[in-house]
Structure formats: C-alpha cells, structure tokens
Amino acid sequence: MHIFxxxxxxxxxxxxxxxxxxxxxAGLLTFGFILGxxxxxxxxxxxxxxSKITSFxxxxxxxxxxxxxxxxxxxxxxxxxxxxxxxxxxxxxxSAFQSQIFRGAILSIDPGQIxxxxxxxxxxxxxxxxxxxxxxxxxxxxPWTNEFSSEIKDTSLAYVVGLIEIMRQARYIITYTYGNSxxxxxxxxxxxxxLTKIGNTIFFKIEDLLWVPGFEKRRE
Amino acid sequence: xxxxxxxxxxxxxxxLLIPSYVFxxxxxxxxxxxxxxxxxxxxxVEKGEVLGFDRELIDFICQEEGFExxxxxxxxxxxxxxxxxxxxxxxxxxxxFTFERAEIIDYARxxxxxxxxxxxxxxxxxxxxxxxxxxxxxxSQAGSxxxxxxxxxxxxxxxxxxxxxxxxxxxxxxxxxxxxIQAVVMNQPQAVAYSEKRDVKIVAEDxxxxxxxxxxxxxxxxxxxxxxERGIKKAYDSGLWAKLVEKYMPWSKVEEVPYPADLQQK
Numbered sequence: 001m002h003i004f005x006x007x008x009x010x011x012x013x014x015x016x017x018x019x020x021x022x023x024x025x026a027g028l029l030t031f032g033f034i035l036g037x038x039x040x041x042x043x044x045x046x047x048x049x050x051s052k053i054t055s056f057x058x059x060x061x062x063x064x065x066x067x068x069x070x071x072x073x074x075x076x077x078x079x080x081x082x083x084x085x086x087x088x089x090x091x092x093x094x095s096a097f098q099s100q101i102f103r104g105a106i107l108s109i110d111p112g113q114i115x116x117x118x119x120x121x122x123x124x125x126x127x128x129x130x131x132x133x134x135x136x137x138x139x140x141x142x143p144w145t146n147e148f149s150s151e152i153k154d155t156s157l158a159y160v161v162g163l164i165e166i167m168r169q170a171r172y173i174i175t176y177t178y179g180n181s182x183x184x185x186x187x188x189x190x191x192x193x194x195l196t197k198i199g200n201t202i203f204f205k206i207e208d209l210l211w212v213p214g215f216e217k218r219r220e
Numbered sequence: 221x222x223x224x225x226x227x228x229x230x231x232x233x234x235x236l237l238i239p240s241y242v243f244x245x246x247x248x249x250x251x252x253x254x255x256x257x258x259x260x261x262x263x264x265v266e267k268g269e270v271l272g273f274d275r276e277l278i279d280f281i282c283q284e285e286g287f288e289x290x291x292x293x294x295x296x297x298x299x300x301x302x303x304x305x306x307x308x309x310x311x312x313x314x315x316x317f318t319f320e321r322a323e324i325i326d327y328a329r330x331x332x333x334x335x336x337x338x339x340x341x342x343x344x345x346x347x348x349x350x351x352x353x354x355x356x357x358x359x360s361q362a363g364s365x366x367x368x369x370x371x372x373x374x375x376x377x378x379x380x381x382x383x384x385x386x387x388x389x390x391x392x393x394x395x396x397x398x399x400x401i402q403a404v405v406m407n408q409p410q411a412v413a414y415s416e417k418r419d420v421k422i423v424a425e426d427x428x429x430x431x432x433x434x435x436x437x438x439x440x441x442x443x444x445x446x447x448x449e450r451g452i453k454k455a456y457d458s459g460l461w462a463k464l465v466e467k468y469m470p471w472s473k474v475e476e477v478p479y480p481a482d483l484q485q486k
Contacts, residue, residue: 013268071298075305162294172265174390175258178417181394 003180009185010173017169018031018191021155024086024163029151031091036098037136043126044097044106060098067157069093074161090151097147114209125201138210145203149196156192166191235278246345251442253278253289253315254294254303262314263411263469265293268400271467274312280460281451286340297387299362300325306437310444316365317431317484325435328448329478332432334469336366337411338424339404346403348424351415352379356402359384366405369428393418409469431483 042054055059061069066089073089074080109132117127159168170188172183255263255274263272270291282288291307303325305310317327338358352358352374360367362385375383384401386392392404398420405432406414407430415422436444455461455477462474 010267016268029357073455074303074307077305079307160295160298164293168293171258171388171390174386175260176264176266176413179394182389 003177003183006173006177006180007184007207009182010169011134011178013169013172014166014191017164017166020083020158020163021152021165023193023207024083024090024165025148025152027083027087028091028155030088030093031150032094032098032151035091035095037102039095040106043103043109058129060097061092064093066090066093068152068161070160071156080196082158082161083163085161086155086163090154090158093154094147094151097150098144101140101143101147104138104143104155105136108139138207138212138215141203141207141210145200148199152195152199153192180189229399236275237459238408248288249285250288250290250440251444252292252307253310253312253465254292254299254308255311256295256299257291258390259295259296259314259410260413262312263291272313273464274314276458276464277452277455280455281448281450284451285447287447294336297362300363303435303467304438306441309437309442310448311435314432315435316366317433317486318370319363321435322484324418324438326438326440326445327484328436328445329432329452329481330473330483331431331452333407333475333479334430334432334472335426336369336428336430337406337408337422337426339396339406339411339414339420340402342397342421343393344402344421344423346423351403351423352381355380355382357382357384357400357402359386359395359404360406361386361389364407364411365430366407370405373428389414393420393486404480408471409449412471431479449478 039054039058043051045056046054069089069092070086073092074082074085076085113131114127117131122130155165156167158165159171166188170184173184255270256309257263257265257270258347259272260428261272261276262268262361267273275291278289289310294302294308297309298455299311300321301324321327331376338348338351342349346356358370358374358381360383367385370381370383374381384392386395389404389406390404390409392401393414395401396404403423405427412469413418434445434448434450436442452461455464461477465472465474
C-alpha cells in the first residue's frame with residue numbers, strides 16, 4: 001500500500017522527531033525532578049510560611065494546563081530557544097506532580113527512624129543524605145515510572161512552540177499525502193507505545209536493583 | 221612527557237575548533253521565516269525538506285537580496301502573535317492581508333490574489349444556493365480569513381449555519397468525508413487540491429478574494445519589506461514568477477507583482 005511506503009521513506013524524519021521527544025522528556029523530567037524534590041523537602045521540612053508558599057505554588061502549577069504554560073513561557077518578552085521554553089514549561093508542570101510523589105515517599109518514612117538518628121547524634125544533613133534520600137529513591141521509583149509514561153506523551157504538546165516532534169512529523173505527512181490520517185496517527189501512537197514500554201522496562205529494572213529487604217515489591 | 225603531548229593535542233584540537241565557531245556564524249544575516257508548514261501549495265514538508273511556492277520564491281529573494289532564512293514551523297493559531305512579538309522575523313506561507321492584522325504586524329505589498337471556495341462531500345446534493353442554510357455545519361481553519369468571513373459575512377448576518385473551527389484543514393476534510401460537517405470554506409489552491417485527491421467537490425466558488433502578502437515584525441527592524449518587495453518584482457521580471465505560478469497554481473492568472481500599495485489602503 002502506498003501509505004506504508006511513504007511512512008517507510010519518512011522513517012529518518014520520525015527518528016529525528018523521536019530524538020527531539022526523548023531530549024525534551026529527559027530535560028523536563030530532570031528539571032521537574034530537581035524542582036519537585038526541592039518543593040517536597042520545603043513542604044515537609046520547612047517552617048509554616050515556607051511550607052504554605054510551596055504548597056500554593058504546587059497547587060498553582062498543578063492547576064494550569066500544560067499547553068497554556070507552554071504558550072506563557074514561549075511568549076515571555078525575550079528570545080528563547082523553543083526546546084528550552086518547552087523544557088521549562090513542561091518541567092514546571094511535572095515538578096508539581098513529582099513533588100507529590102516525593103512528599104508521599106518522605107511522609108511514609110517512619111518518624112522513629114529520624115528520632116533514632118538524632119538520638120545517635122547524626123547531623124540534619126547526614127540524616128537527609130543517608131537515611132531519608134535513599135528511602136525516597138526506593139519508594140518513588142514505582143509512581144515515578146507513571147510520571148515518566150505521562151510526560152513522554154505530553155511532549156506531543158511541544159509543537160505549539162515550534163518543536164518538530166513525532167506528532168508534527170505525522171501532520172506533515174498527512175498534509176502532503178492529502179489524507180491517510182488513520183494509518184499515520186496509528187503509527188505515531190505505536191511509536192509512543194514503544195517508547196513508553198522501553199522506559200517502563202528500564203525503570204522496573206532500576207526498581208529491582210534498588211530494592212532492599214523490608215520494602216514492598218511492585219511485582220514478583 | 222606523556223602529559224605534555226596530551227596537552228598539546230588538546231590545544232591543537234581547540235585551536236582547530238575555533239574557526240568552525242567563528243566562520244559558521246557567516247557574514248550573511250539569517251532571519252526566522254515563520255510558516256505553518258502544512259499549508260500547500262505555499263509550503264509543506266517532505267522528508268525534512270521545506271518545499272512549495274514560498275520555498276522557491278524566498279530562496280530566489282534570499283539570493284538576490286543577500287540574506288538567509290531559517291524555516292520556523294509554528295501552528296497557525298499562534299503564528300501571527302509570534303510575529304508581532306518578534307519571535308519570528310518574516311511571516312509567510314499563505315498569510316492573508318487584513319486590516320485588523322495590519323495593526324499588529326507590518327505587511328509588504330500584496331503579491332497574490334486567491335479565491336475562496338466551499339467544499340462538500342462528493343455525493344452531496346448541496347449547491348451554492350443552499351449550502352449556507354438549513355443549520356448546516358460549516359467548517360474552516362481556526363484563525364484564518366476564511367473562518368472570519370463565514371463568521372462575519374454569514375453567521376453574524378443571520379445565516380442559518382453552525383460555524384466549526386479546526387486546527388488543521390485535513391481534520392476538517394476528514395470530518396467532511398464522514399458527514400460530521402456539511403461544508404468546508406477553504407482557500408482556492410487547497411480546495412482544488414483536495415477536490416482532486418479526496419472524496420469532496422467544490423460546490424461554491426469565489427466567495428471572496430483573499431490578498432496574500434508577507435509580513436514582518438512591527439517597525440520592520442531589519443528593513444526586510446523593501447527587500448521582499450524588490451525580490452518579488454525581480455522574480456516577476458525574470459520570468460521566475462510565471463514558472464512558479466504554472467507549477468503550483470496553474471489555474472491562477474499571472475499578473476504583475478507586487479500589487480500597488482493602495483490595495484492595502486482603507
């Protein structure tokens with residue numbers, strides 16, 4: 001069928017789109033990770049005022065649709081590379097979700113552990129580094145994999161700021177072949193499915209590596 | 221000794237890399253040319269390459285006027301505000317002239333006149349007389365002059381229709397084929413192309429004339445409008461214009477371009 005040969009001949013372009021999507025996902029997840037972890041720490045360990053402010057910022061970012069944030073960041077009155085704009089905008093949204101994951105993980109650590117560590121004379125930063133952070137990592141991998149799956153698909157919104165990722169590439173083909181939307185969107189969906197599956201497999205392996213006796217396992 | 225030779229190799233590598241940073245900047249200015257890249261025959265993308273009427277014309281103008289463009293793809297719904305904010309330097313790809321848009325972007329002189337048609341499904345019994353009646357769903361691309369025309373000249377004046385906006389023309393045609401909407405009001409070049417390639421036909425012609433012109437950031441900070449107008453004139457005088465019209469829009473007349481400025485005066 002004609003459309004299959006067109007998709008085949010456009011594979012290099014789809015590959016470019018995939019690379020852009022992966023770059024964007026990696027960038028926004030890292031940005032979201034750093035910001036999200038910071039917000040989670042501030043919200044749990046900060047004093048009343050800091051905790052309230054952080055909580056408010058988190059709820060704000062949670063409530064604004066990603067596409068609006070993308071346009072808001074892109075239309076700031078200075079020159080910005082579309083990739084950077086997309087990473088910042090989508091990263092801000094992701095940080096709200098990620099901070100909830102980390103906050104949940106922190107709160108599920110038995111406070112008795114922290115009291116025992118204090119009683120043994122460990123300084124605060126050492127408690128954070130040696131007791132809290134490792135446990136956050138183990139507890140967060142599962143829910144974080146969900147966040148990864150979600151964000152890989154959200155990269156498709158970046159076309160509004162001019163990034164030629166998978167969906168835009170699909171649109172190009174639909175335009176110059178004057179149709180075949182079903183076949184091409186199905187193929188694009190397949191790409192996202194494969195990317196998500198590969199990512200999930202990697203994170204399940206990481207979860208297995210990090211697992212320590214005493215924690216629940218997601219699967220046997 | 222080992223450290224020394226490694227050190228020298230590093231220095232040599234850095235020195236060799238410097239020219240690539242300096243000379244890759246080039247001494248020809250590069251401007252961002254904004255298009256909604258899925259808009260034939262003006263522009264479309266095949267295998268990563270921007271093709272179309274605008275591609276060939278702008279390549280010629282760049283050569284004649286001594287600058288380069290970087291093709292930037294932004295969806296139509298936001299491309300005009302992107303231009304007025306300076307996110308892109310030149311706007312083209314089938315941009316129509318309107319007085320409202322002229323308040324926020326600076327237009328060059330009009331270089332093309334195209335008609336607007338209404339498309340219906342091939343087996344439809346609609347005609348030019350009854351297509352805009354009976355509560356029919358009429359669709360167009362959101363933010364386009366076609367959409368605005370249906371809104372202002374039909375719906376606002378009491379026509380019994382429902383106006384539906386789509387992000388892309390292709391979505392509108394797909395819905396037209398499945399029967400979710402009754403007609404699509406679309407610019408002539410794309411209407412003709414779709415009527416040949418899909419299960420749709422033209423039922424009403426020449427609803428209004430659209431004026432196509434390039435636009436730049438307000439104030440024309442890089443003095444691009446004279447360059448564009450000169451380039452278009454050179455394209456016409458050299459015969460390239462006639463060739464491009466024949467290649468991309470063979471049903472159009474070849475007229476002297478760019479058109480006089482009074483076409484854009486109120």
